[in-house]
Amino acid sequence: MKVFAPAVIITALIVGPHAHSQWEKVSDKSIPRTSTGEPNLMAPAPRTTDGNPDLSGVWLPDGDPIPEGVETVEADLPLPRHMINITADLAPEEVELTPWAAELFDQRLQNRGIDSPEANCKPAGVPYLTAFVLPYKIVQTPELVIILYEQDTVFRQIFLDGREPVEDPLLRWMGYSTGEWDGDELVVDTTGLTEESWLDAMGHPHTDSLRVIERFRRRDAGHLEIETTIDDPGAYAQPITYTVTATAFADDDLLEYFCSENEKSSVHYQ
């Protein structure tokens, strides 16, 4: 598969570091400020009145250099490595796919992403969305956490009211999530995920028995970690754990994204 070195063709750049924002720098009151008014990303994480860390805010998964061998539509755009590959931090011997999963994964790689859900205007799903290149917004209440993802303009509900996971749940892209606090970590248990979804851009597959455990940690005001465990014995011999990091996307906000609005690419897929 071909890749290219995008930087060699740049002659000038009129797009500066202080790029326009759709939101004209609306000041996010939920994040501490420095004496000069800038978001203080290193300040202690805010807490809610019940004493738990407050995960609320707009977050953007951190980008990484594009690995060698990966082609992207938007050249030179840093991508979260776990968006591309959930096993990016693991040695090959630490990842053992079951035979059918290995065959499907290889088939998806050979197809160059043509059959990916996103390429066909279907949602990205959980946990792919938490490592995606677009921001998301967390709204935290004592008994319900809502995550609004810009990608696909989808929502996710995480119930903290003590309810049990649904038996034989209706399969869906966001799954069915319940959560509880473990100290300063919000532990989220998600099941009911349709096997139609991919775990990353490479196409790591899963079964509909997939269980995703996410541990949300707000390290400080500006930094969020999501330790994600993929527990799916039907597809992986051992659970896969990786940690996605995100930075507060302060003074910005979500836009909408409807893939079906003006999709003109798929007729050209080959």
Place this chain on the structure above:
Amino acid sequence: MKNHALVPIVIGLGFSLLASSGLAHHAFSAQFDAEKPIKLIGSVTSVEWRNPHTWFYIDVEDDSGNVSNWGWELASPNLLIRRGWTRSMMKVGDVVTVEGFHARDGSNTGNVRTVTFNATGQTVFTGSNAGRRGP
């Protein structure tokens, strides 16, 4: 305006086998060919600031005077606007030089890497983060 058809541009190409990457929508290699860099000059006929990809179209005239319309795919409006583009940056009638990659199916479409506004000589890179942390 005259355009010397499909002018290959000199660009560094690396080769390895790893993966295709999907972004907000599709993988590059699902639609475009990294071995087919192209450079076209034309006049903008329309601009579509809509998801999942921003598109603009240019009329390109070859040496024989034949005019063809080419569609160029950019990143999503969400990505572009956070990277410094504005909706009014490109207007119908602007003459631009576009460098990018041709569609695998041979249609008059391409994926953009740079756009130069010929009137000013200014070039925008469609994917650079330009020092910005956002998408």
